[in-house]
Amino acid sequence: MKTKGGSTPNALLGLLTLRPMSGYDIRQLISQSIGHFWSESFGQIYPGLKQLAAEGLVEKKTERNKGKPDRHLYSITSDGRERLREWLKIPVAEEVARNELLLKLFFGEHVSISVNREHVTANMEFHQRSLKVYTATAKQLQIDHPNDPQLPYWLITLNHGKHYSGAMLKWCKETLAELDAIESKGKRRR
Amino acid sequence: MKTKGGSTPNALLGLLTLRPMSGYDIRQLISQSIGHFWSESFGQIYPGLKQLAAEGLVEKKTERNKGKPDRHLYSITSDGRERLREWLKIPVAEEVARNELLLKLFFGEHVSISVNREHVTANMEFHQRSLKVYTATAKQLQIDHPNDPQLPYWLITLNHGKHYSGAMLKWCKETLAELDAIESKGKRRR
DNA sequence: GGGTGCATGTAATGGGTTACATGATTCT
DNA sequence: AGAATCATGTAACCCATTACATGCACCC
Known part of the structure; x- marks a missing residue:
């Protein structure tokens, strides 16, 4: 179950x-x-x-x-x-997390490049902020609860955030580069 | 809005x-x-x-x-x-995606290490499978729709998946190592 | 005969957020 | 004077999944 x-x-x-x-x-x-x-x-x-x-x-x-x-x-x-x-x-049910950003990007060709760029930029900034919070929180936790047996588990969840936001930052950068490439390709054809 | x-x-x-x-x-x-x-x-x-x-x-x-x-x-x-x-x-609202795996790991100290290990392993296998799918799908799309102007956008969403699952795999490995560490620390103290 | 795929749709149910309602205290 | 914080709770509403209901064709 x-x-x-x-x-x-x-x-x-x-x-x-x-x-x-x-x-x-x-x-x-x-x-x-x-x-x-x-x-x-x-x-x-x-x-x-x-x-x-x-x-x-x-x-x-x-x-x-x-x-x-x-x-x-x-x-x-x-x-x-x-x-x-x-x-x-009980095992965790892995369900598809709906991601509206991806949905919008999937249909991104229907709007201008700048619209897509703004979505990605906003997301990038969000993850930049998140990364800082994760790092700061991990530090603080180690100070406040150095010997708590639960600490390793809390740090595990924070580490998840670090990996996640780190990966998202990379993806955002690649995506912005790709959007630039789409744009210049469009210009060349014109 | x-x-x-x-x-x-x-x-x-x-x-x-x-x-x-x-x-x-x-x-x-x-x-x-x-x-x-x-x-x-x-x-x-x-x-x-x-x-x-x-x-x-x-x-x-x-x-x-x-x-x-x-x-x-x-x-x-x-x-x-x-x-x-x-x-x-319209800008995408960034809401907290509920993650039940993390919720369970956060409270992981209340159950045995093996329970936590199984949650993580299941997640790792899921992302291993996903990674394969993303790579295969990207290849297939490039074959089926080589000149479709929407292709770059579709690839962007797949690239998201690759980064995401790649990061999750790394995190899973680190987490399994950390769970081992918790276990051996517990043994040492006994 | 029974499962699967095609194909449409409704109803029940669950899960969740937001808004509403109330009211004192403290800070600016 | 007004906003924010403390503090509880309900009601309305929205969104989504699941189950139900129907029925033919095809394959094993």
């Missing part, structure tokens, strides 16, 4: 192994941890936590604060840990 | 610039062309074509066949071409 549904609740369980958190905390944490390859919106998180609590996979404790609204802190139960471990064992 | 919705109808328009096709044809063609970065199901294609026809962006002609069911052939109109061109100009 391959994973299909249920990634979201399992992502929540996974994050709650780090520490007990509220839905709001989870959202914050995602952007600082798995944000480069995962996203969850409040519309998923809050109902998701509710559901997990109903199944006994997480426990809810309400923290009352004066002035500020209540915080609903969720912590993972041992049942939750077991559920997470089971899910981690 | 960034693209959000409407990629599907525009993908259909794009494909119909190649030649008039039925919904069934489109499904077939996708797997041989944009299948590495795009997918459409019948549940999207048939209603999509209907909608495009209602907007006058495609024209429907019914081809009656004895024995076999009717074929509804759709061809793009000049309005459709204009719509496609407009869409191609």
